[in-house]
Amino acid sequence: MGTANDSSAAGEFAAKRDHARSELRRRMADRGLHEKDGWSIHESMRQANGGTMLVMRPIHLKLPAPTDLECSCSIDEGGTDISWDCNS
Numbered sequence: 001m002g003t004a005n006d007s008s009a010a011g012e013f014a015a016k017r018d019h020a021r022s023e024l025r026r027r028m029a030d031r032g033l034h035e036k037d038g039w040s041i042h043e044s045m046r047q048a049n050g051g052t053m054l055v056m057r058p059i060h061l062k063l064p065a066p067t068d069l070e071c072s073c074s075i076d077e078g079g080t081d082i083s084w085d086c087n088s
Contacts, residue, residue, distance in 0.1 A: 009079030017073040020084035021056055024071040027086065028058050031066065038062065051076035 024041060033039040042059040045052060053074040058065045071086040 006079065009075065009082065012082050013073065013075050013079075016082055016084045017054060020054075020071040020073045020086065023084075023086050024056050024058070024069075027069060027071075031069070033058050033060075033066075048074060049076070051081070 021041060028034070028039060028041075038060050039058055040060075041056050043054060043056050045054055047053075051074055053072050055070060055072045057070045068087065071084065073082075073084040075082045
């Protein structure tokens, strides 16, 4: 991939990541998991399906987090398939 394609893919990934993060915040708020109460978003990267996936989940220092709430953003190795998804 060339520099222009790298920048384009990086920009698209960042936009979809931001959208997934916003959607996770909305879903957290729907469940009463608010930042003012100590909730935040934990992000981790992992290799998946020949690409990279950023996984975002709610986390709290003292309370258990729901196991069925997460959003992710993924990009394939070539930078041509960039997507996001949420399950809850």
